[in-house]
Amino acid sequence: MTAENRFRSDVPNQWCPGCPNFGILAAMQQALLALELQPEQVCLVSGIGQAAKFPHYVRAHVFNGLHGRALPAATGIAVANPSLTTIVTSGDGDLYGEGGNHFLHTLRRNPDLTVVVHNNQIYALTKGQAAPTTPRCEKTRLQVEGVEVDPAHMLATAIAHNCTFVARGFAGDIPALSDLLQQAIGHRGLSIVEVIQPCITWGNHPIDWYREKLLPVGEEHDPTDRLRTIELALQAPERWATGILYRTDPRPVFAESHFKRIDGRAMVDMPLVDRSILEEELSKRRVSLSG
Amino acid sequence: MKPLSLWIAGAAGEGIQTIGDAVARSFLTHGYPAFATSEFESRIRGGNSSVRVRVADLPINAPSPKADILLAVNPTALAFYRPALTEGGLAIGPDGSDSVDVSIPFKALAEESGGAIYANAVAAGALCAAVGIPIGGLRQLLAEAFGERGDEIVQANQAAAKAGFDAAVEQLGDRRPKPIPSRENRYAFASAHETIPIGAAAAGCRFMAAYPMSPSTGIITAFAKNPQLGVFTEQAEDEISAVNMALGASAAGARAMTATSGGGFALMTEGVSLAGMIETPIVIVIAQRPGPATGLPTRTAQEDLLFALRGGHGEFPRAILAPSDPQDAIDLTVRAFDLADRYQIPVIVLTDQYLADSTFALETLQLPPEISGVLKSEESTSEIYQRYRLTEDGVSPRLRLGHPEHLVVLDSDEHTEAGHITEDLDETRPAMVEKRLEKGRRLKLEMAPPSAHETDGAERILIGWGSTKDAIDEAVERLRADGRAVGSLHFTEIWPLPDLELPQAEYWVVEGNATGQFAGLLESELGLAIAGRIGRYDGRPIDADAILEELS
Numbered sequence: 001m002t003a004e005n006r007f008r009s010d011v012p013n014q015w016c017p018g019c020p021n022f023g024i025l026a027a028m029q030q031a032l033l034a035l036e037l038q039p040e041q042v043c044l045v046s047g048i049g050q051a052a053k054f055p056h057y058v059r060a061h062v063f064n065g066l067h068g069r070a071l072p073a074a075t076g077i078a079v080a081n082p083s084l085t086t087i088v089t090s091g092d093g094d095l096y097g098e099g100g101n102h103f104l105h106t107l108r109r110n111p112d113l114t115v116v117v118h119n120n121q122i123y124a125l126t127k128g129q130a131a132p133t134t135p136r137c138e139k140t141r142l143q144v145e146g147v148e149v150d151p152a153h154m155l156a157t158a159i160a161h162n163c164t165f166v167a168r169g170f171a172g173d174i175p176a177l178s179d180l181l182q183q184a185i186g187h188r189g190l191s192i193v194e195v196i197q198p199c200i201t202w203g204n205h206p207i208d209w210y211r212e213k214l215l216p217v218g219e220e221h222d223p224t225d226r227l228r229t230i231e232l233a234l235q236a237p238e239r240w241a242t243g244i245l246y247r248t249d250p251r252p253v254f255a256e257s258h259f260k261r262i263d264g265r266a267m268v269d270m271p272l273v274d275r276s277i278l279e280e281e282l283s284k285r286r287v288s289l290s291g
Numbered sequence: 292m293k294p295l296s297l298w299i300a301g302a303a304g305e306g307i308q309t310i311g312d313a314v315a316r317s318f319l320t321h322g323y324p325a326f327a328t329s330e331f332e333s334r335i336r337g338g339n340s341s342v343r344v345r346v347a348d349l350p351i352n353a354p355s356p357k358a359d360i361l362l363a364v365n366p367t368a369l370a371f372y373r374p375a376l377t378e379g380g381l382a383i384g385p386d387g388s389d390s391v392d393v394s395i396p397f398k399a400l401a402e403e404s405g406g407a408i409y410a411n412a413v414a415a416g417a418l419c420a421a422v423g424i425p426i427g428g429l430r431q432l433l434a435e436a437f438g439e440r441g442d443e444i445v446q447a448n449q450a451a452a453k454a455g456f457d458a459a460v461e462q463l464g465d466r467r468p469k470p471i472p473s474r475e476n477r478y479a480f481a482s483a484h485e486t487i488p489i490g491a492a493a494a495g496c497r498f499m500a501a502y503p504m505s506p507s508t509g510i511i512t513a514f515a516k517n518p519q520l521g522v523f524t525e526q527a528e529d530e531i532s533a534v535n536m537a538l539g540a541s542a543a544g545a546r547a548m549t550a551t552s553g554g555g556f557a558l559m560t561e562g563v564s565l566a567g568m569i570e571t572p573i574v575i576v577i578a579q580r581p582g583p584a585t586g587l588p589t590r591t592a593q594e595d596l597l598f599a600l601r602g603g604h605g606e607f608p609r610a611i612l613a614p615s616d617p618q619d620a621i622d623l624t625v626r627a628f629d630l631a632d633r634y635q636i637p638v639i640v641l642t643d644q645y646l647a648d649s650t651f652a653l654e655t656l657q658l659p660p661e662i663s664g665v666l667k668s669e670e671s672t673s674e675i676y677q678r679y680r681l682t683e684d685g686v687s688p689r690l691r692l693g694h695p696e697h698l699v700v701l702d703s704d705e706h707t708e709a710g711h712i713t714e715d716l717d718e719t720r721p722a723m724v725e726k727r728l729e730k731g732r733r734l735k736l737e738m739a740p741p742s743a744h745e746t747d748g749a750e751r752i753l754i755g756w757g758s759t760k761d762a763i764d765e766a767v768e769r770l771r772a773d774g775r776a777v778g779s780l781h782f783t784e785i786w787p788l789p790d791l792e793l794p795q796a797e798y799w800v801v802e803g804n805a806t807g808q809f810a811g812l813l814e815s816e817l818g819l820a821i822a823g824r825i826g827r828y829d830g831r832p833i834d835a836d837a838i839l840e841e842l843s
């Protein structure tokens with residue numbers, strides 16, 4: 001595949017050798033190829049962290065912004081150019097922690113974005129502090145006696161807010177993850193794919209420990225059953241349900257009425273407002289003589 | 292006519308804005324320039340608030356601390372504002388008020404005309420009588436204002452206005468002024484926060500995200516209410532989101548802006564730094580109010596100049612513009628987008644509560660003749676595109692995210708010319724720092740000098756910036772009328788300050804803060820010797836009386 005992988009970037013990679021992030025990278029490139037996209041049609045957006053370096057390792061348009069702020073930046077990009085396939089790839093600390101408020105309000109907005117959350121349960125780039133996903137009692141370099149707060153349930157939150165595509169994958173299962181990503185990218189509106197990505201440097205457990213906690217949803221799973229899928233999502237971090245947890249018919253995407261008005265054009269292609277319209281606005285301020 | 296200062300006072304929710312607007316417009320329809328400014332408390336109902344209208348033969352777009360006529364719609368407001376009444380001034384109050392020149396049963400007359408809701412029209416009618424405006428103009432204004440709501444409402448308003456007018460005429464007796472003669476003069480009546488959106492639309496702004504914060508909220512509201520301006524708006528969850536959304540949209544090729552006040556800008560500062568690093572244009576309006584922290588949410592100040600200048604970590608260029616009136620607000624908004632695009636930098640437009648809540652009478656209100664297009668560097672590109680290619684002037688060809696032929700890579704990390712993360716400290720880092728700063732050096736060369744008023748031969752020159760221009764010029768005129776050789780210099784392009792040759796004079800800097808922020812910049816940047824500083828920091832706008840008092 002690599003010979004014709006047009007999404008392969010020659011930027012030197014800064015991840016730890018053997019990091020499961022490489023699995024997510026491979027799955028993403030496979031998904032983009034399978035969807036027959038061109039690099040010029042894709043924009044990858046991230047915040048800060050090891051996972052947030054992801055966009056540099058894919059040949060595509062890149063917006064590598066501020067810690068926690070990938071979602072608002074991606075929302076601005078998606079509104080300004082609806083024909084672009086905009087994908088956010090960042091860590092759990094970035095998207096659930098520093099950017100938690102944006103996560104909540106992005107769920108409400110439902111912009112046409114795919115959000116890939118690399119969940120490694122740890123702050124890796126800052127060398128091993130608790131993430132919002134770290135289980136209670138787990139010891140870290142900072143929480144030396146163990147974490148004393150509960151982990152955030154962001155996928156359950158997403159389902160509660162009727163995010164119409166919520167999935168979880170595993171970085172160690174590239175074919176399944178690639179399939180999830182393809183479906184997520186193809187879904188209109190906000191789609192969220194959390195990826196369990198064991199940290200081989202700061203994590204407290206071997207990769208098999210993570211693998212054993214995976215709980216693939218079976219064929220009998222009904223992804224439209226909102227309350228049942230919330231229950232499923234709430235099993236984290238003891239068990240991680242994987243696959244498409246929740247999926248319903250798309251609801252109106254953010255800026256839908258704006259897109260209709262401008263026939264889905266990119267803002268850069270909209271003509272300037274007619275000068276006479278603005279002059280009319282100014283002339284309205286002119287107070288005329290009465291009789 | 293003799294210059295007049297009229298104050299209309301009442302509680303929030305009593306409709307004094309409507310009365311002030313009706314009276315100001317009545318003057319304007321008769322060919323007289325009326326200026327109106329509002330001051331109010333940070334509450335939804337109750338308290339004391341006023342609308343202050345100034346009228347003369349020539350525009351005086353500046354506040355006065357004195358009222359020649361005070362109309363109060365409730366007794367508390369009457370007592371609160373009465374100290375501002377000039378000697379021999381006229382007090383108009385509700386029936387039962389103590390020692391007023393004219394007492395009007397606002398409620399009773401309104402009810403006779405159709406309901407208590409028409410009390411504002413009664414008050415407007417009474418004020419017209421007190422200043423010599425014929426009732427006809429007000430009747431026509433009411434017809435225009437309420438026409439959409441049907442004849443019944445128009446007629447009730449007109450009846451109420453007439454009742455107020457007649458009641459005032461009867462009580463004024465000999466003090467009733469002669470009707471003012473109509474003139475042919477025509478003026479535009481507008482506020483800066485109304486015209487900033489028009490300037491932005493003219494400049495090709497497409498995207499505006501903001502979080503509501505007084506006194507900036509009128510800007511996003513004006514976009515939302517006027518879809519013909521073609522600007523998409525979003526109320527962000529916080530100012531951090533607002534600035535990052537705007538930067539995302541801008542990176543994707545849409546001219547974009549946000550607006551806030553000092554506290555919101557505090558949240559935006561990391562985004563300002565991001566704009567500096569990824570060299571992505573953005574226009575940020577800071578409508579200033581007094582701080583620190585929540586400060587006085589509905590009052591005015593010029594306290595955020597140094598914050599606008601320094602807010603954001605690291606070193607990168609930016610421009611700061613500060614309009615002095617609604618026409619300036621158009622011109623400088625267009626200029627802000629132009630500078631932001633050409634230098635690929637954040638540009639900050641500083642306004643304040645006073646400017647936001649004041650409606651100016653202007654002889655002309657127009658768009659600049661030439662308005663540049665969007666994304667000037669779109670045409671550029673060789674075979675290999677590099678977003679941060681090193682160039683002589685520091686400005687790299689800028690393509691948008693989503694360009695169909697070339698991939699664009701933007702990175703908040705220090706980056707290579709291609710936009711990828713680098714730790715090359717020997718060459719790339721110094722070259723990128725120099726590249727960014729070179730843009731600032733070039734920007735400085737095109738910043739406009741201050742406008743000069745009566746500086747030839749002036750022994751003393753007052754320097755101001757932003758919204759204080761007309762108040763300072765009023766002070767200059769009054770001093771010159773006393774035979775004093777005084778002039779003024781007014782800056783609206785604040786940063787970077789251009790190199791200037793200034794005449795020998797005694798310089799006084801007038802600004803709405805306690806620490807002399809602009810005075811300090813003039814000293815450090817231009818080496819200008821400052822003889823005195825006049826700072827106002829009580830939350831009120833600077834007026835000519837306050838300046839004269841400090842100078843005396």
